Amino acid sequence: MRRFALIAMPYAWLLALFLIPFLIVLKIALSDYALSIPPYTPTFDLSQGWQGVRDFFAALDFENFVFLTTDDLYWKAYLSSVWIAAVSTFLALLVGYPIAYGMARAAPEWRPTLLMLVILPFWTSFLIRVYSWIGILSGEGYLNQFLMGLGLIDAPLTILNTNIAVYIGIVYTYLPFMILPIYATLEKMDDSLLEAAEDLGCSRISAFWLVTVPLSKTGIIAGCFLVFIPAIGEFVIPSLLGGSETLMIGKVLWEEFFNNRDWPVASAVATVLLLILVIPIVLFQRNEQKQREAEG
Amino acid sequence: MAQPSPQQVFAPWEDPNEKPLIEFRGVTKRFGDFTAIDDVSLSIFRREFFALLGPSGCGKTTLMRMLAGFEAPTEGTILLDGQDIAPVPPNKRAVNMMFQSYALFPHLSVWENIAFGLKRDRMEKDRIAQRVDEMLRLTRLEKFARRKPHQISGGQRQRVALARSLAKAPKLLLLDEPLGALDKKLRQDTQFELMDIQEKTGTTFVIVTHDQEEAMTVASRVAVMDEGRIIQVATPDVIYESPASVYVADFIGDVNIIEGRATPVPDDGEGRVNVAWAEGQPPIRGTTRRRFETGQKAWFAIRPEKIAITQDRPEDAANAVRGKVLDIAYLGNISTYHVELPTGHVVKAQTANTRRIARRAFTWEDEVWLSWTATAGVLLED
Amino acid sequence: MKRFSWFNATSLTLGFAFLYLPMIILIVYSFNASKLVTVWAGFSTRWYGELLRDEAFLDAAWVTLQVAVASSTIATVLGTMAAHVMVRAGRFWGRTLFSGMIYAPLVMPEVITGLSLLLLFINIGLDRGILTIILAHTTFSMCYVSVVVSSRLVSFDRSLEEAALDLGCSPFEAFRLVTLPIILPAVISGWLLAFTLSLDDLVIASFTAGPSATTLPIKIFSSIRLGVSPEINALSTILIAIVAAGVITASLVSKRAAVRQAAEEREAVRAPA
Numbered sequence: 001m002r003r004f005a006l007i008a009m010p011y012a013w014l015l016a017l018f019l020i021p022f023l024i025v026l027k028i029a030l031s032d033y034a035l036s037i038p039p040y041t042p043t044f045d046l047s048q049g050w051q052g053v054r055d056f057f058a059a060l061d062f063e064n065f066v067f068l069t070t071d072d073l074y075w076k077a078y079l080s081s082v083w084i085a086a087v088s089t090f091l092a093l094l095v096g097y098p099i100a101y102g103m104a105r106a107a108p109e110w111r112p113t114l115l116m117l118v119i120l121p122f123w124t125s126f127l128i129r130v131y132s133w134i135g136i137l138s139g140e141g142y143l144n145q146f147l148m149g150l151g152l153i154d155a156p157l158t159i160l161n162t163n164i165a166v167y168i169g170i171v172y173t174y175l176p177f178m179i180l181p182i183y184a185t186l187e188k189m190d191d192s193l194l195e196a197a198e199d200l201g202c203s204r205i206s207a208f209w210l211v212t213v214p215l216s217k218t219g220i221i222a223g224c225f226l227v228f229i230p231a232i233g234e235f236v237i238p239s240l241l242g243g244s245e246t247l248m249i250g251k252v253l254w255e256e257f258f259n260n261r262d263w264p265v266a267s268a269v270a271t272v273l274l275l276i277l278v279i280p281i282v283l284f285q286r287n288e289q290k291q292r293e294a295e296g
Numbered sequence: 297m298a299q300p301s302p303q304q305v306f307a308p309w310e311d312p313n314e315k316p317l318i319e320f321r322g323v324t325k326r327f328g329d330f331t332a333i334d335d336v337s338l339s340i341f342r343r344e345f346f347a348l349l350g351p352s353g354c355g356k357t358t359l360m361r362m363l364a365g366f367e368a369p370t371e372g373t374i375l376l377d378g379q380d381i382a383p384v385p386p387n388k389r390a391v392n393m394m395f396q397s398y399a400l401f402p403h404l405s406v407w408e409n410i411a412f413g414l415k416r417d418r419m420e421k422d423r424i425a426q427r428v429d430e431m432l433r434l435t436r437l438e439k440f441a442r443r444k445p446h447q448i449s450g451g452q453r454q455r456v457a458l459a460r461s462l463a464k465a466p467k468l469l470l471l472d473e474p475l476g477a478l479d480k481k482l483r484q485d486t487q488f489e490l491m492d493i494q495e496k497t498g499t500t501f502v503i504v505t506h507d508q509e510e511a512m513t514v515a516s517r518v519a520v521m522d523e524g525r526i527i528q529v530a531t532p533d534v535i536y537e538s539p540a541s542v543y544v545a546d547f548i549g550d551v552n553i554i555e556g557r558a559t560p561v562p563d564d565g566e567g568r569v570n571v572a573w574a575e576g577q578p579p580i581r582g583t584t585r586r587r588f589e590t591g592q593k594a595w596f597a598i599r600p601e602k603i604a605i606t607q608d609r610p611e612d613a614a615n616a617v618r619g620k621v622l623d624i625a626y627l628g629n630i631s632t633y634h635v636e637l638p639t640g641h642v643v644k645a646q647t648a649n650t651r652r653i654a655r656r657a658f659t660w661e662d663e664v665w666l667s668w669t670a671t672a673g674v675l676l677e678d
Numbered sequence: 679m680k681r682f683s684w685f686n687a688t689s690l691t692l693g694f695a696f697l698y699l700p701m702i703i704l705i706v707y708s709f710n711a712s713k714l715v716t717v718w719a720g721f722s723t724r725w726y727g728e729l730l731r732d733e734a735f736l737d738a739a740w741v742t743l744q745v746a747v748a749s750s751t752i753a754t755v756l757g758t759m760a761a762h763v764m765v766r767a768g769r770f771w772g773r774t775l776f777s778g779m780i781y782a783p784l785v786m787p788e789v790i791t792g793l794s795l796l797l798l799f800i801n802i803g804l805d806r807g808i809l810t811i812i813l814a815h816t817t818f819s820m821c822y823v824s825v826v827v828s829s830r831l832v833s834f835d836r837s838l839e840e841a842a843l844d845l846g847c848s849p850f851e852a853f854r855l856v857t858l859p860i861i862l863p864a865v866i867s868g869w870l871l872a873f874t875l876s877l878d879d880l881v882i883a884s885f886t887a888g889p890s891a892t893t894l895p896i897k898i899f900s901s902i903r904l905g906v907s908p909e910i911n912a913l914s915t916i917l918i919a920i921v922a923a924g925v926i927t928a929s930l931v932s933k934r935a936a937v938r939q940a941a942e943e944r945e946a947v948r949a950p951a
Contacts, residue, residue, distance in 0.1 A: 003767065006759055006762065006763060006767070007763050007767055007770055007776075009756065009759055010756045010757075010759050010760035010763065010776075010820065010824075011763075011772070011776055013756055013816075013817070013820070014760075014776070014779040014780070014817070014820075015779070017795065017798070017813060017814075017816075017817040018779050018782070018783060018794075018817055019775075019779060020798060021794035021795050021797060021798040022790075022794045024794060024797045024798055024801055025790070025793060025794045025797060028797060095693065095696065096693075098685075098686075098689035098693065099689055099690060099693035099694075101686065101689065102685075102686035102687070102689045102690040102693070103690065105683075105686045106686070106690070114690070116925070116929055117694060117697070117698075118697070119925075120921075120922065120925055121697055121698075121701070123874055123921045123924075123925055124701070124917065124918050124921045124922075125877065125878050125895070125914070125917055125918075125921075126878050126880075127878065127880055127895050127898055127899060127902075128701075128704070128898075128914040128917060128918065129700070129701070131704075131898070131902050131906075131910065131914065132700035132701055132703065132704045132914070133700055134902065134905070134906050135703065135704070135707065135715060135716060135906045135911075136700055136703065138716070138905075138906070140716050141716055142703055142716065145716065172696070172697075172700070175696075175697065190397060190399065192395045192396075192397050192399040193399045193401060195364075195366055195386070195393075195395070195399065196393070196395055196399035196401075196460075197401075197412070198365075198366075198385075198386045198387045199364055199365075199386050199387070199391075199392055199393045199413075199461075200387075200392065200412050200413030200416060200460070200461075200464065201387045201388075201413050201416030201417060201464070202387055202416055203387055206416075210412075211401060214401075214403045215401075215402065215403055217403070229785050230785070230787070232787070233787025233788070233789060233790070234787075235787075235788065235789050235881050236880060236881065236899075239903075240899075240902065240903070250787060250788075250789045253789045253790075253793070254789060254881075257793060263797070266793060267793070267797070270789065270790045270793055270794070273787060273789075273790065274786075274787075274790060277785065277787070281785050294402075294446070
């Protein structure tokens with residue numbers, strides 16, 4: 001009985017506040033927009049009994065999903081979200097790998113401190129970390145002041161409110177997610193493997209490509225997914241750092257819901273976004289499982 | 297240790313015309329204040345199976361890593377084939393190493409591990425395949441070529457590591473505790489396999505080990521090291537029978553060491569020396585090639601198997617002492633008796649158990665005689 | 679062999695500069711006297727004063743704190759239960775669904791979680807306010823707590839619980855007297871994680887908060903959409919200082935505990951039997 005209660009409480013909570021809400025999203029995605037409260041039709045009417053249920057299901061259709069394909073705003077937004085997430089992930093890898101590598105090669109007594117320094121920003125507010133770049137990247141911002149002070153540029157660069165600012169924002173905020181899994185694999189690596197590679201004729205650089213990189217592959221993949229997956233649905237970064245050209249699906253959904261009050265379309269957008277995310281999530285899970293199996 | 301007939305003896309170190317493959321000349325290595333290698337000079341010859349033996353921290357691994365190129369000497373030079381190898385980086389040396397941890401690349405198959413070094417030489421594909429297959433045959437790994445390192449046993453991994461380091465046909469193969477991770481039975485089998493492979497390929501092997509039995513079994517010559525110095529370099533039988541110092545005698549095998557004062561027997565030409573070791577006891581009669589002054593401090597070292605144990609005093613023994621059996625260790629093939637002498641010394645004596653069901657001759661508390669010949673032990677200076 | 683080269687030193691220096699420089703600039707300019715944030719006009723704590731007089735910010739901070747404390751506490755209880763279920767309960771009906779629901783919110787885009795919860799609250803006629811934010815935050819942060827606690831439970835030696843049962847504890851007593859004290863550090867870090875997630879959340883709170891309740895992130899977001907403001911710099915500095923102090927204290931405490939334990943173990947080894 002006690003075991004039942006132990007299972008039932010978190011289970012019921014998640015059913016009520018995670019699964020059912022999501023089913024509601026699905027249902028509304030299949031409904032039609034209406035100028036009413038709530039602003040969609042049909043609504044569930046149990047007073048008419050079985051007939052009401054049948055009417056309800058009969059009124060559901062895929063019209064909103066069809067709409068998503070006809071208006072090119074949506075598929076462009078999906079594509080551009082994936083593209084922006086992919087570019088940012090690649091940049092995060094370029095920035096994060098040398099840091100993880102340097103940490104793994106640092107003296108053992110330094111590593112816990114370095115690790116804490118990587119994790120610390122993760123505890124500070126996401127919003128503030130994004131915000132800090134507005135002052136740096138804006139037209140009269142610190143970066144432009146600095147570059148003009150050095151005489152490198154004559155006129156301020158326009159970075160804020162472009163996709164470049166979004167890349168910087170994503171790389172900056174998600175960098176710890178890239179560094180940590182790569183560091184974990186590099187730190188476990190046996191130094192004698194590199195010596196063996198050199199002994200067998202590798203230069204240091206080729207030993208890095210032939211041994212270090214393949215052995216940190218699972219960490220690289222995990223880090224990339226940990227940046228890529230949340231970046232696709234990102235809302236805060238494109239709306240603060242991005243400009244009017246920045247199309248990201250999280251922002252579209254937000255605007256559809258709050259500005260246009262089109263709940264059915266917003267729900268359809270959410271459903272498709274989730275379907276898109278299933279692919280990287282499954283791949284990520286497979287990578288994690290492979291790593292666990294490799295470890296034994 | 298069967299001695300081959302004199303004509304076939306492999307002993308290039310005794311031939312003054314033979315050029316060494318490796319020569320250490322006054323090599324010293326310091327890490328900060330710590331001296332890991334202290335002025336070592338050493339020659340190793342072609343086709344030798346050379347063992348560096350010593351306790352952990354004696355510098356043997358540093359010596360090997362200097363050969364591989366992972367450490368550079370602080371002073372002195374190392375010559376390979378007469379060439380100073382200091383400026384040659386590890387990846388350009390005709391020297392390969394088998395790592396203690398094996399250092400097999402976990403993301404590559406057995407085949408790819410063995411081919412790794414060959415690919416670095418940009419060898420043709422056909423020749424790589426041929427060479428890898430040859431190595432797989434040599435180490436009896438044909439069936440495991442496609443497996444990954446974690447899918448094979450410890451003994452097989454050891455053979456992959458060996459095959460990988462031999463694949464490039466190095467002038468010199470370094471083996472760092474190659475059998476350390478194997479259990480005892482497998483270790484013994486593998487020792488013979490190693491010797492066999494060394495002979496077949498004709499490669500010069502330098503092995504680092506802390507296991508004296510292993511060094512004695514596989515090596516043509518053994519260098520015993522302590523605190524960064526080489527104490528003695530000799531063939532295993534010389535190391536065992538004529539150790540150069542108390543340290544070597546004690547490190548290799550079981551030994552009784554008795555301290556005393558030497559009195560050379562004058563002018564006899566056979567190097568006879570008497571050692572006074574305890575009051576009221578007759579001096580130990582021994583022989584030596586060293587020169588001892590009268591009254592000089594000396595250590596008499598004798599192996600337990602060289603001491604006979606009997607009930608009555610043997611008539612013609614050069615040395616005989618009386619004692620009481622303190623302990624008996626039955627080891628199957630031999631038994632070791634710990635005998636306490638009236639002086640308080642405890643001496644170990646060994647007998648071979650040649651008969652299967654023999655009544656044990658002696659038991660605890662028995663009064664026995666220990667005896668040995670004049671040439672059975674060695675006399676050592678400090 | 680040490681392979682720590684100038685390359686590693688450079689990449690670490692540049693990397694950490696990238697991570698910390700933006701925040702350092704933010705902190706420095708929060709003491710700027712000028713209203714124009716990007717122009718330095720001398721040292722001043724003026725914006726901290728203005729911040730403390732701004733009723734709207736103080737209200738939002740109070741709401742945020744209430745939400746964070748309540749949601750992280752409920753989430754810790756539920757998350758610890760869920761972790762226990764995941765690691766210890768064995769098979770039960772709908773186990774796959776259960777673990778799916780634990781992991782899914784971790785990867786679910788916030789806009790979807792927020793949207794779905796909002797639609798739920800509207801459907802069941804629940805007025806949006808502090809309560810709905812607490813419910814929403816509890817739901818996603820209990821999943822984080824459960825992941826943190828279950829990773830500790832997996833490495834937990836089960837025979838300790840069995841020993842407690844063998845010595846006469848009821849299952850609940852065994853949990854309270856043996857398991858909980860040992861996994862406590864994980865439970866505490868789970869609570870801290872839930873707390874910071876709640877403090878930090880903008881998107882889900884925006885969906886689930888009604889006009890009656892505004893949290894600090896919502897307030898910050900609406901004011902920084904208009905650009906950089908010195909008050910937000912001051913507020914950010916305060917938040918960064920709190921987090922830094924918290925993390926550094928926590929790591930010092932745990933380091934000291936580890937050092938003490940190591941010293942005690944050495945002592946125990948040296949002491950005669």
